[in-house]
Amino acid sequence: MRVQGIPYRTVWAEGDSVKMINQTLLPHRFEIVELSNHRQTAEAIRTMIVRGAGAIGAAAGYAMAQVANEAPETSFREYIEAGARTIQETRPTAQNLFYAVNSVVEAIFGAATTADARKAAKEMAGIIADADAAECQAIGEQGAALIKDGARILTHCNAGWLAFVDWGSALAPIYAAVRGGKSVFVYADETRPRCQGAMLTAWELQGEGIPHAIIADNAAGFYLRRKEIDLVIVGSDRIAANGDVANKIGTYEKAVVAKENGIPFYVAAPATTIDTACPDGDSIPIEERDENEVLTITGLNSSGVVERVRISHPAARAYNPAFDVTPARYVTGIITGSGTYAPGRLADAISSPFFAGTLQRS
Numbered sequence: 015m016r017v018q019g020i021p022y023r024t025v026w027a028e029g030d031s032v033k034m035i036n037q038t039l040l041p042h043r044f045e046i047v048e049l050s051n052h053r054q055t056a057e058a059i060r061t062m063i064v065r066g067a068g069a070i071g072a073a074a075g076y077a078m079a080q081v082a083n084e085a086p087e088t089s090f091r092e093y094i095e096a097g098a099r100t101i102q103e104t105r106p107t108a109q110n111l112f113y114a115v116n117s118v119v120e121a122i123f124g125a126a127t128t129a130d131a132r133k134a135a136k137e138m139a140g141i142i143a144d145a146d147a148a149e150c151q152a153i154g155e156q157g158a159a160l161i162k163d164g165a166r167i168l169t170h171c172n173a174g175w176l177a178f179v180d181w182g183s184a185l186a187p188i189y190a191a192v193r194g195g196k197s198v199f200v201y202a203d204e205t206r207p208r209c210q211g212a213m214l215t216a217w218e219l220q221g222e223g224i225p226h227a228i229i230a231d232n233a234a235g236f237y238l239r240r241k242e243i244d245l246v247i248v249g250s251d252r253i254a255a256n257g258d259v260a261n262k263i264g265t266y267e268k269a270v271v272a273k274e275n276g277i278p279f280y281v282a283a284p285a286t287t288i289d290t291a292c293p294d295g296d297s298i299p300i301e302e303r304d305e306n307e308v309l310t311i312t313g314l315n316s317s318g319v320v321e322r323v324r325i326s327h328p329a330a331r332a333y334n335p336a337f338d339v340t341p342a343r344y345v346t347g348i349i350t351g352s353g354t355y356a357p358g359r360l361a362d363a364i365s366s367p368f369f370a371g372t373l374q375r376s
């Protein structure tokens with residue numbers, strides 16, 4: 015996608031470095047970060063400089079290629095295994111991260127020499143990133159068919175191009191529909207505590223010239239009940255084998271209220287988000303994040319400086335689960351690059367041509 019006319023991916027490799035858009039500064043500043051070793055790249059995933067399932071998957075793949083590059087001949091295997099652990103420990107929920115690390119590790123250990131292993135790691139990381147962009151573009155084409163001209167669409171968090179290498183999952187159908195000449199209106203949930211909807215989704219939609227409004231998280235039910243929303247499209251960080259879906263905290267409520275009001279609720283995700291080894295939503299690891307994300311809020315002050323302010327009394331404590339699980343019965347369909355499937359038909363999605371490497375989990 016383009017930023018001020020220049021095409022960007024969210025994350026890419028340049029020489030031995032990994033480069034990425036610093037998402038913690040958006041929408042106020044657009045900056046590229048350069049990370050010269052795997053520890054820095056892992057830290058960027060942990061601190062959410064890069065975030066979103068596909069983007070952290072691609073970043074993890076590139077970080078694993080950095081591990082292979084750095085690994086000394088004398089302790090090659092140990093260094094690879096330790097590096098893989100460091101990357102896998104950054105964030106627990108998004109399946110794409112584990113898929114990417116495992117795929118690159120498999121490519122490394124499948125090579126005959128350390129030189130071949132380094133080359134294979136770099137190639138596999140590139141393939142994973144390219145496949146992510148390609149499947150998201152295909153999700154756009156598949157999902158656009160579900161969007162009627164004039165549709166009013168609710169989305170939650172940011173599952174746009176910033177959350178992937180390019181295009182996005184939930185927003186890709188919207189981009190494709192608009193490029194195909196349809197008009198749409200998007201309701202973007204603000205998505206407390208980190209406000210990815212208000213800060214990232216709204217910025218993306220603005221960049222594409224798509225009419226939208228940010229709504230408070232607790233306003234979605236109001237619009238769903240009044241039938242002012244025609245369909246809901248969200249992303250996912252991990253989809254269990256039974257079709258239960260983990261996504262940003264607050265998704266479950268939207269799904270229940272959508273069903274109550276007879277409004278279709280779609281989940282858009284590449285096949286790499288499906289975890290065949292995870293039987294159901296209760297088995298998906300849910301990240302618990304720092305309470306300060308709830309106790310504070312970040313924004314631009316009147317002097318043009320980005321500031322974090324506290325919104326509660328000094329002794330207040332907070333709970334901060336980052337994701338929730340929406341049971342499959344609330345999901346109308348899962349939009350992948352190879353088609354839109356009922357949650358019970360995930361086996362069709364995982365025969366997708368978009369898989370680059372292994373299917374196994376951490």
Ligand code: MRU
Pocket residue numbers: 065066067068170171172173174177178183210248249250251261262263336
């Ligand atoms: O915590 P984040 O920002 O990495 O969470 C990921 C998300 O943005 C959402 O859960 C999204 O809807 C699915 S990931 C494309």
